[in-house]
Amino acid sequence: MMPTFPVAAVSDHNYVKPVEQLSSHTSPRKSALRKTIHRQRVVISRLRKKIHLHSSRSRNPLMANDLMSHPVAKFFTRQLQLNSRSKYGCRYAVQDKNFAISLYYASPKAYRLCAKMFCLPSVFNDSFVVTMHEFAARFM
Secondary structure, three states: OOOOOOHHHHHOOHHHOOHHHHHHOOOHHHHHHHHHHHHHHHHHHHHHHHHHHHHHOOOOOOOOOOOOOHHHHHHHHHHHHHHOOOOOOOOOOHHHHHHHHHHHHHOHHHHHHHHHHOOOOOOOOHHHHHHHHHHHHHOO
């Protein structure tokens, strides 16, 4: 036989109360936390939409263009990616470094002009200077 409990003892617990009574009793702290959670969910949904928007676009819109050759299209695609980064966080591809070296070796003035328009590696970087000397040694 099941033990029986007095009604007053069982109804004092929160899990026995109906849902309407639980949600109607909110403290200021709970309402503030609910607002924070709601704001964070909105931010998360906006970021998910932004990710979906960027992933739904083609990765290299310039690659589909028949007016440019493949290396030129890749160069402009990398420049678009580098443009959105900080100048201290740029990571250059080997092709970009070789292009900058060959451009500087051909004409330092042309390099300075292109460096104003594009994100090119700095000439004053030690590894860049060493690579430039190795590049020049190949042609001598």
